[in-house]
Amino acid sequence: MGIGSLDEDALHLILSHLNRADAHRLSWTSRSLRVLAQQQVLKDVTLSSSFHQVVAFCEYILNDAPDLLQLMRALRVQNLMKSPDQRIRMMPEHDHSANDLRRGAALLADLLQQVPALHTFSLHYAEVWMHWEPRIVTAISSMQHLKELEFTDIGPGVSDTLRTLQSNPTKLSLADVRGLQSVPHMWRMDPTGISLPSVRILSAKVRYHLPGAPDLARIFPNAREVYFGDGSTPQFLVPSLGQLPEGERVPVVDWPSLEVVRGTGTGLKYWKNAHPIHCLELLRPLGKNDGSTFEMAGAGGPNAAWEREDALTAVRNLQPVVLLVTLSARLGHRYLRSLFTTSRRLRYVSAGVWEVRRYQTWLSDLVPWLSAFEEALQRLQGREIVCITIRFSILPEGHPLSEPMDSDPSTPKSYAGALELVVYLLRQWAGDIPSLRYLSLEVRPASKDFRAGASTLGTAMPLASSQAHGTASVSNKLPRPGECESFWWKFGQDGTPRGGTPIPIAQGERIARFLCSPRYHWEENLDTQLNEDLSVRDSLH
Template sequence: MDLQSLNNDSLSAIVAYLNCSDALRFSVVVRSFHTIAKYHALHYVTLSSYGALVNFCRLMLSSMSHRLASILAIKAKLWIENEAEMADSSWLGPPPVPVKEYRATGALFADVLERANNLRTLTLNRAEVWMDYEPRIADAVIALRNLDELILRDVGPTVSRVIHRMQSTPRKLGIPEVDGSLFFVHTSFPLDDHLRLPFVSHLIVYGNMALPSVADLVRVFPNVRTLDLGSGWVKEPPVLGMEINWPKLEHLEGRPEVLTKWRNVTPVHSVRLTIDFDMSYHDNPKTLDGVRNAQPMGLAISFGSSADTTYWSDLASVSRRLRYLSLDAYGMRYSKHWQKDLKTSIAAIVPILASADIVCLKILCCPPEHKAADMQNIAAIDLAEYETCEAIRTDLPHAAASIPSLRYLSLDVYACIGEPRHGTVEHPLDGRTYWWQYDGPGTEKVARTIDPARGERIAAYLHSPAYDCRRNLK
């Protein structure tokens, strides 16, 4: 039982078993734990609302000012509007937060950043907007010396100034744009011709309004190992299909259509495609050319009900080095017959993979949330889904055994929104991960369950550059 759910009467009954001396000692210990836990909580702070940011700044600048130097991470994920967006929506009434208040809060946040001089991680949503409201925020970020991770979402001239002048050498740098179809975005993000940031190994860049093309990014960030291009569009290189030389590039993420616009000179160890593309594949089979150019050992994709035999055949042969394959049936969550669609897809995938050299296959699925209209028949619906999930969990290891090279298999069922699904009967797979290891030669091998934690470690190894597909996996 959660102690926080106990009321005062229940807590009094528990403490009543202590004598006075023990009760006094217990109170001292509890106060010490409270103080230590409170200090620890302030090491890593995530702020998801405007009110949370205001309260945090006021707390840290008053009673907790002595802890400012102990803050290691601030992730300000809240959303704010700039003046242009407020003007566009003025017909709806006055803005929830006026510009004057944003400026005042920006000043408080700048005060915090100026004194949090040991900060290792900083994420700031609508960074350009905040820096327009309070320029001292930009100066404070520039002055930080110990940042290992810096993500400034919503870029423009001021964020560009921060990137040019920052005194930190962050390993991970994110400069994604916001969606230009929904929000006001800057079209200027100047990068000096002589700017070089060789310390950045993990680069996050979304958007095609202000950010430069990949050809310019490789000049500024020559030592990138992980490149995340998000699920949107990025600016095309000056020559379609041009070769880019990122010699250390290991992991690549992005839309399949975006990855076809250029190719890296050296192969990339792993690729993750960030959107379902089985529907667009039928219109343009060259959608997979980006993966084909990368020749990855690890590939992670999501797919929907439109994936057919032609699609899977092309996918299985997309890289001669492919050993790790992660398939997320995320697109099926919209289907009324997701269980049938998933079983059909598995039945189509397995025979095709028999001709590939897949060592590890991971299948993920996200059951749809029950709608209000389903609640009257919730018991019957849950029972049917329960039986289907049981059948998938039981049949999958046997079916996948026909893939000669397969050594490891995983089935992961997760909630799309990160919360348990509502229903009177819990699915046997909901929120669980299953792993199997195959023992024995060829198609005669037998599956046995292994600890999911061990399975995830194996998957991480296969997904890392440490794995060499030319050597047998021991």
């Protein structure tokens, strides 16, 4: 039975499970699929290659397929644009005349006026587009169903759009234009008259163009999660000490809805919320060199000593229950103890290990760090860490740095062999931490900057072998991009064995999500709360 013999309902069902790229490829295999696949593709459109691509798409959809406009649910316009006062020489393919830019912006405005059901919209170089065609402001602000909205390049046009917005988005992203082609202006977002109580997740990766924290708290009174980016520049206007109330050295913001904050220690050390934050993720690794070079603060490299101190200040200011952080394997127990005791509410630590990237040297890299970690935890003086996640990154096979520098006969000869040794070591290590109830290990491919990404609040695809065999199985293959090899163990109390009992990945992930949610009360018994919480209880038995 060929695919062409299926009825339209069956074809729709097949296509609904495909992403945009797969639907596009499938559309060329059968004429009967052409129209249906085209409809699937146009539900989610990303235009990122060039200004000419945006113009060509607008011309096609407006002139040749206007009936398909009503199907569009997501549109992302993310191409490079030229500012009217741009003084940096553009690459030839991005250099356009004023008439071309004005015409292209008019076409985009025409399109935006005819997509009433749009749920997701992203516009890079927003102020440039709005300069060439002010109708874009009206078109966006008139939409009724937007749930996710993103702008890069923040100024008066974006301010007017947000001020008159008729939708109630739950996710909003505001970002600078980055790179050599940045728009050379010093506009700022005008907060007057802007209020977006529907926003729950706010991304504010803007160095200079947003108002101060009090205005952000007023504009987004119900934001639960705020992402400030991983830049080292503070994200808030910092008043002088003479402007602060007597006895205060850090400005205090009254933002009671905030539950999760993602940022850098440097960006958060000048900022304090009147209400403690439940979860803090420090986005820059807390590094320490081996003493052979000076410590420097690079954009993608390990942090200098002063940045480690900034991280301590940020944790002290925000008092999180959950801390997600990437740590150097060279950090000693004194710094780790300071990090873990600065927040008296801390109960869950998700720690990526910065220098652990080659499975051949996992043990030699990890043992000193685990010893320092354990010594730090043993000196917490009554403060209990109930859950720990350890995250490693692994270099892909064939990477120049993936081969060991020596031929030590004790070096593991395979990824699976190395992982089994690490699993054994971790279970023995965790058994010596009296307060610990749960331990997890995550192994994923190294990112471009070699960070061990924090996935507790995000999503990762478990390897098929790990998913099928719970947490007791070790895969023979290195995880591929997008995959994560996960293991979870539960540790008993009151004299029960401390070797650690494997638990299913799904159960562990539910426990992690519970710990990261405000439903978890840091002063109450974890097991009691897990048994009372409906989202977790069924998976425990």
